[in-house]
Amino acid sequence: MPRTQISCPQCRQPIVADVQQLFDVGANPEDKQRFLSGQVNFAQCPACGYQGGLATPLVYHDPEKELLLTYFPAELALPVREQERVIGPLIKKAVDGLPQEKRKGYLFNPRTMFTLQLMMETVLEADGITKEMIRAQQDRMRLIERLITASPESQLQIIQQEEQAMDDEFFGLFGSLMQAAMYNQDENAARELNGLQNLLLEHTAKGREIKAQSGEVQAALKALQALGNNLTREKIADLVAEAPSETRLQAYVQFVRQAMDYEFFTILSARIDQANGETREKLVEKRQLLLTLTLEYDEEMKNRAQVAQKNLETLLQAPKLEEAVMQNIEAIDDLFLQVLTSELDAARKAGNLDRSARLQQIMTIIESASAPPDELVFVEELMDLVDDEAALAQALEENADEVTPELMQVLTSLIAQGQAVAEEAKGKEKAQQQETVARIQKVYEAVLRFAMRRSFKGG
Secondary structure, three states, X not given: OOEEEEEOOOOOOEEEEEOOOEEEOOOOOHHHHHHHHOOOOEEEOOOOOOEEEOOOOEEEEEOOOOEEEEEOOHHHOOOHHHHHHHHHHHHHHHHHOOOHHHOOHHHHOOEEEOOHHHHHHHHHHOOOOOHHHHHHHHHHXXXXXXXXXXXXXXXXXXXXXXXXXXXXXXXXXXXHHHHHHHHOOOHHHHHHHHHHHHHHHHHOHHHHHHHHHHHHHHHHHHHHHHHHHHOOHHHHHHHHHHOOOHHHHHHHHHHHHHHOOHHHHHHHHHHHHHOOHHHHHHHHHHHHHHHHHHHHHHHHHHHHHHHHHHHHHHHHHOOOHHHHHHHOHHHOOHHHHHXXXXXXXXXXXXXXXXXXXXXXXXXXXXXXXXXXXXXXXXXXXHHOOOXXXXXXXXXXXXXXXXXXXXXXXXXXXXXXXXXXXXXXOOHHHHHHHHHHHHHHHHHHHHHHHHHHHHHHHHO
């Protein structure tokens, strides 16, 4: 976004702010996410401390959806002729950026939006997200905010009163907020949300259902892990035969779909032929259910791969590649990386140097973004030395430049997160987590002693 000198809306002093008036998705695909984020045209005044949005005329253009929207803030109080004088060049720039064959009728009839909220809703509605869906999501968000700010006693009362609203979409939104808190290392928010989640799982019908499903998935994973190197198609058939629920079968499909091939179903069919009575009937039902589940799984993976392919092609067209990748980093999963790797191999084999270079650039940006912070790598190295105080002290001396406030912050965060996980864990898993926390604590104490000695020497 261009840096523009403007007057502070509050004290009228000149300030510099990032101002973007044209959001042209055809030219810059990342403009759509930037616009919908609401984090644009934001001013901060060093003189009076004002922080807030700027009243700015906007044009939004998406040639694929044939959307050309304009918004002129009412508080600017300009006559229509003046509004057209400001908006006109923005529309012209969007039109001039299109090849002649893509200049369609909608360009001659831009739609005027009377509020910024209406403009956002119109963009979302073009994606199939209706106003009712938006309002429902806002209602869920407000309910979560009520729960977060309420006292523990009031939380339970609100849950009992609003249980009907706590459906799959509600828990999906709640889960996204928890992930965001953990991703941003907001320990307090993560702890509060975790406690609230436990209440929701215990005191709502949907929560108990989700908890039971999660238990089945965990049981499936543990059963597969217990087999270790003995994980064969015959052993998987044993697990399928013993599976107590459809959720358990669905989990097996998700974890070992590749092993559920023709040979696997031949083994399962042979067992059916050897069985009798009720046992045979149950195995027949499970085989049919597995066939359905594997087909659904394959179709879902196919659709997700298509979405990943489309997202990759959109990134390839972005003029500011690193910025576009970082703005969409949450959408980059294992499947996206598989598609990216496949496309990179194909481009290299075809000798398409431009495409392969661009794909490799995306891969490098992702690898850099996903690499653990330097402080975390250093902590892991120090944890290996906690049983040898001399070696630990020497490592700190040799890497004195890495003993920073950021390192202390990482250590305290790891201790808090580890303690929270240990509180929820049980048995052997709990003991292992407590041992990990104890080792991090020893590192923290050693780093603190080192920092204090250095401080005294410096004084």
